[in-house]
Amino acid sequence: MFQEIFAFEFMRNALLAALLSSVACGIIGTYVVVKKIGFISGGIAHTAFGGVGVGYYLGINPLLGVIPFSLAAAVAIGLLSKKAKVAEDTAIGTFWALGMAVGVICIGLKPGYAPDLFSYLFGNILTVPTVDLWMIMLLDLLILAIVWLLSKEFLAISFDEEYAAVSGLKTTALYLLMLCLIALTVVVMMRVVGIVMVIALLTIPAAIARMVSRSLPGMMLRAVLLSAFFSICGLWLSFLLDVASGATIILVAGFCFLLAHAWRLFRLSTSVPGLS
C-alpha cells in the first residue's frame, strides 16, 4: 500500500515536507504550550499572510515575502505587548487583521487570478516544490541550533520569567527571539497545513506530549514524533479518501487530542474514589 502511494514524486515530497516540518513544529510548539503563547503564535501566523500577498505582488517566491514579514510581526507584537501599555490580546488582534488586510490588498492589486494562494491559507502539502523542501530544512537547522545554544535561557523564561530577570538575563530580548523562532516555524508549517490551521499543529502535539513528559527535551522529542505521526496519518488518509490534506492532518491531530484527554479523564475517575 505504502509502496504504491510513494511511487509518486509529489507524495515523496509531501512525506519529506511532513517529516521536516514536524521537527520545527514539535520543538517550538513545546515552548508555545508551556509558555501559553498560542494566541500570539496565531497572530504571527495570520500577519504572515501579508507577506504572502507582498511576495506575490512582487512576483518572488512567496516564502521570501513571508519570512521578513512574519519576523517583523513577531517583533512588533512582542514589543507592543511588553513595552507599550497595550493589552496583549489587543496588540495581537490588531496585527492579525492588519496582516490579512495587507495580503488581500496586494493580491487584489496584481492583475490576474492567483490560483495557489488558497494553499497558503489552508495548506497543500501535495504541491510542495523541491526548493521549498530545502528552505524548510534550512529553517529546521537554524531553529535547532538556536534552541540548542539557548536551551537554559529559554527554559528559564518559559518557567519563571521573573527569576530569569533576577538572574541577569535579558528577558525581553530572549522573548522576542523566541517569537521570531515561532514566526520561522509558521513559515515552515505554512505549506503543510496553511496559515489558518498552523496553530493547531503547533499546539496539539506538544499539549499531548506534556501529559507524559518530565522535561522540556523529552516533551520536544515526543511532540516531534507525534507531529510526524499526525502528518503522515493525515496525508495517507487524505490520499485514500481523496480529501484536502492539510485539513485531514488537523482532524487526525484534533481527534487524538480529544482521545488523549478522554483517556486522562477516564483514568482520573477510576483512580480517585468518589469521583466519577
Added chain:
Amino acid sequence: MRTAIIECDCLSVDLGGVRVLDGLTLSVGEGDFLALVGPNGGGKTTLLRVILGLERFSAGSARVFGELPGCSPGRIGYVPQRLFFDREFPISVRDLVLMGRLSKKKLFQHYNRLDKERVDEAICLAGLERLIERRIGDLSGGELQRALIARALAGEPELLLLDEPTASIDPQMKTTIYDLIEKLKERLTIVLVTHDTALIGRYVTKVATLNVTLELHEPNPVFPNH
C-alpha cells in the same frame, strides 16, 4: 561595624499612582536575619522587588552590596511565592534547582559538572535527595517550597530573600522549612517576608513591620537576649 548588605535611605515607591512604600530607611548588615511582617498590600513584596532590581523607586536611594539594585545578580538568592507557578510545567526537581546556577553562567554556556555538584549539595541541604527526579507537579506544597529554596541556594548567594515561604503550608511542614532556614542563617544574610510572627521569634535578629512606612524593632523584642 559589619558591612552593610542592603541600605535604603528615604526610599519611596509609587505603583500606578499609589504610594506603596514611603520614606523607608533600612540597613541590613552581613549576617543579619531580618523578618518583614505587616498586612497584605503593605509593600513587603514590593520592597523585595526593589532590592532585586525588578521595581523602580521614585525617591530616595537603595544600595545592594554597595551597588544599584539589579547589578549583582550572582550574589542574591531569591525564593518567590510558590503559588505563582504552573504546577503542570514539565520540569524535574533537578532541572528546577539547576536554574539557580543561571546567574553564574554566560549566555550560550551549558551547565557543567561544577553546576551539577552545587545542585546536588543544595538538594541535600534541602532534604530532597529522594525526590530529585520527581516532576514538580507531583510534589507537596512544602516539598516544592524547599525545592525553590534549593534553587536559590544552588547559586551560592550571600544574601537570601524569601517571600512568604510558608504561605498555605500545613503547620508541621512549616517547622521543617524554618529548620532549613535556621541552618542557613549561620552563613547567609537573610530577609524573610512572613505572616508567622509567632514562629519566627526565636530565629530572627531583627523584625520590621511594613505598612507603607517601616518600623524597625531592634533588637528582636520577642526574645531580647537572643
